[in-house]
Amino acid sequence: MKISYKATTQILIALIVISIICILINNLTVNLIKTGLGFSFGWLFRPASFALAEHPLPYSPSDSYAWALFIGWLNSLKVIFYSLLLATLIGTCVGLFRVGKNVLLRLVSAGYIAIIRQTPLLLQLMFWYFVAILGIKGTIASPIGSVLSISNQGINLLGIKLSAEFTSLLLGLSVFTSAYIAEVVRGGINSVDKGQWESFRSLGLKDSTGLYKIIIPQALPAILPGLTSQYLNLAKNSTLAIAVGYSDIYAINDTIINQTGRPIEGFIILLLSFLFLNLIISNGMEYLNTAIIRSSNPY
Amino acid sequence: MPPIVKATNLTKSYSKGILALDNVSISVEPGEVLVVMGPSGSGKSTLIRTFNGLETFDSGQLNILGISLDCQNNEERKIRRIRKRVGMVFQQFNLFPHLSILENITLAPIKVQKKKRDDAEQNALILLSQMGIASHAKKYPSQLSGGEQQRVAIARALALKPELLLFDEPTSALDPERVNEVLDAMRRLATQGMSMVVVTHEINFAKEVGDRILFMDSGKVIETSTPDIFFLNAKHERSRKFLNQIKKK
Numbered sequence: 428m429k430i431s432y433k434a435t436t437q438i439l440i441a442l443i444v445i446s447i448i449c450i451l452i453n454n455l456t457v458n459l460i461k462t463g464l465g466f467s468f469g470w471l472f473r474p475a476s477f478a479l480a481e482h483p484l485p486y487s488p489s490d491s492y493a494w495a496l497f498i499g500w501l502n503s504l505k506v507i508f509y510s511l512l513l514a515t516l517i518g519t520c521v522g523l524f525r526v527g528k529n530v531l532l533r534l535v536s537a538g539y540i541a542i543i544r545q546t547p548l549l550l551q552l553m554f555w556y557f558v559a560i561l562g563i564k565g566t567i568a569s570p571i572g573s574v575l576s577i578s579n580q581g582i583n584l585l586g587i588k589l590s591a592e593f594t595s596l597l598l599g600l601s602v603f604t605s606a607y608i609a610e611v612v613r614g615g616i617n618s619v620d621k622g623q624w625e626s627f628r629s630l631g632l633k634d635s636t637g638l639y640k641i642i643i644p645q646a647l648p649a650i651l652p653g654l655t656s657q658y659l660n661l662a663k664n665s666t667l668a669i670a671v672g673y674s675d676i677y678a679i680n681d682t683i684i685n686q687t688g689r690p691i692e693g694f695i696i697l698l699l700s701f702l703f704l705n706l707i708i709s710n711g712m713e714y715l716n717t718a719i720i721r722s723s724n725p726y
Numbered sequence: 727m728p729p730i731v732k733a734t735n736l737t738k739s740y741s742k743g744i745l746a747l748d749n750v751s752i753s754v755e756p757g758e759v760l761v762v763m764g765p766s767g768s769g770k771s772t773l774i775r776t777f778n779g780l781e782t783f784d785s786g787q788l789n790i791l792g793i794s795l796d797c798q799n800n801e802e803r804k805i806r807r808i809r810k811r812v813g814m815v816f817q818q819f820n821l822f823p824h825l826s827i828l829e830n831i832t833l834a835p836i837k838v839q840k841k842k843r844d845d846a847e848q849n850a851l852i853l854l855s856q857m858g859i860a861s862h863a864k865k866y867p868s869q870l871s872g873g874e875q876q877r878v879a880i881a882r883a884l885a886l887k888p889e890l891l892l893f894d895e896p897t898s899a900l901d902p903e904r905v906n907e908v909l910d911a912m913r914r915l916a917t918q919g920m921s922m923v924v925v926t927h928e929i930n931f932a933k934e935v936g937d938r939i940l941f942m943d944s945g946k947v948i949e950t951s952t953p954d955i956f957f958l959n960a961k962h963e964r965s966r967k968f969l970n971q972i973k974k975k
């Protein structure tokens with residue numbers, strides 16, 4: 428019978444998976460016993476005794492490892508959140524230029540996408556940190572004076588100081604991800620029937636109005652899944668923070684593992700914190716997706 | 727009164743060698759119904775799409791409602807001024823699927839003519855009842871039959887109170903039993919004196935409603951005749967051949 432055959436294969440697969448997990452856990456405990464450390468998270472509450480350049484909440488070296496990790500997680504969250512916004516903004520503009528009528532903008536955006544996608548992110552981060560930010564001599568002030576100024580100490584935007592590390596990571600992640608988002612946006616817009624453009628144009632609507640009212644609402648269902656995976660990539664790529672010396676969760680965890688000699692616990696914490704972060708992102712996008720589908724197709 | 731459409735020696739090619747429009751000259755007088763016929767690929771769509779700037783042309787002169795169009799459509803605002811006064815109905819209806827029927831119709835009056843929502847909706851309901859589909863106002867396009875969708879498309883085009891209506895094979899995508907409801911709506915518009923350019927293969931409609939038939943082949947105007955002459959005694963061999971072909975179907 429077909430059903431029992433299916434059930435047997437499923438049970439078999441489940442057994443194999445469980446055995447593999449058991450073997451791995453066994454290996455882990457055996458190895459931990461060998462090192463004489465055992466498996467414990469007690470060290471989390473000992474003082475970290477290292478300084479952090481950036482901490483959104485009060486922090487001093489006498490605070491616990493747990494608190495240091497939490498600060499790192501907040502730092503990750505901060506850079507991911509702002510990069511996500513900036514990448515979406517740049518990506519949407521570039522994507523729209525890519526399908527727009529202006530030939531020059533179309534060429535420039537195609538070139539932008541090609542260059543960004545064909546060079547490694549690590550290289551781009553190095554560029555932003557060592558060349559674009561640290562390479563600045565003196566201070567570049569915007570014509571409007573106190574609103575924006577850039578120096579090798581970072582950016583000063585309306586009195587808010589952004590460190591050189593944060594700035595280069597923000598720019599690196601945003602620019603890199605924006606090229607992929609641009610392609611997602613372009614694909615979504617091209618998926619909308621050409622007749623829709625002709626239809627709104629023949630009614631005398633401007634392209635900008637039609638794009639906003641007619642094309643983008645219909646492109647969104649095609650754009651959102653791609654956007655979600657780009658957001659998840661961005662979150663994972665943020666661990667490259669360590670390359671520019673930004674204290675994100677990965678970098679701080681790295682320091683802690685070196686100090687405590689507890690890589691397994693450290694990686695478990697890292698794993699869980701990223702799982703949690705990406706769950707927030709994918710659930711947020713899922714929520715947005717259903718909201719949009721419901722509003723665009725109420726029956 | 728000056729003509730609604732005046733095209734002189736319009737020429738256009740999409741790719742080198744093949745002329746989609748070959749020296750086309752035609753005018754449409756106020757209140758006239760011009761029916762455009764011809765085999766597939768003869769340039770009918772291309773011609774009427776130049777009338778509202780959806781298509782550019784390579785050379786010649788085109789004047790719509792007293793506004794002369796530049797051949798490369800470089801003057802965005804001028805084209806929009808024409809589009810506000812010229813309605814278009816497409817073969818595939820092209821309704822906005824994410825908007826209700828009422829929103830489909832009121833979008834342009836609100837956004838383009840800056841009308842108040844209440845006024846636009848009131849006018850839309852009047853148009854929908856003229857089209858016999860007022861009960862569908864709150865529905866979405868996918869819930870309507872093809873014939874109903876096409877009547878919504880006509881109402882949407884009428885909402886801007888156009889001085890010229892362009893129809894590109896408005897019944898070709900419909901089930902046969904749905905064709906007449908759309909043709910009847912167009913007939914009523916013609917009786918009310920609307921200037922119309924209609925690309926269609928519907929012989930009866932062309933005979934009864936058309937003031938003149940424009941017959942095209944390979945981008946050229948083969949003949950322009952009244953329906954009486956065209957259908958009984960076409961001047962050109964090619965026209966007669968074409969008529970025989972569509973009569974056989």
Ligand SMILES: Nc1ncnc2c1ncn2[C@@H]1O[C@H](COP(=O)(O)OP(=O)(O)O)[C@@H](O)[C@H]1O
Binds near residue numbers: 741764767768
């Ligand atoms: N967007 C386009 N790109 C290239 N060729 C086209 C395009 N649209 C139409 N053509 C060509 O132009 C000619 C006229 O087409 P069209 O105006 O659509 O004819 P009709 O509406 O009479 O069927 C045909 O040879 C067609 O293949």
Ligand SMILES: [Mg+2]
Binds near residue numbers: 770771772894895
């Ligand atoms: Mg056609």
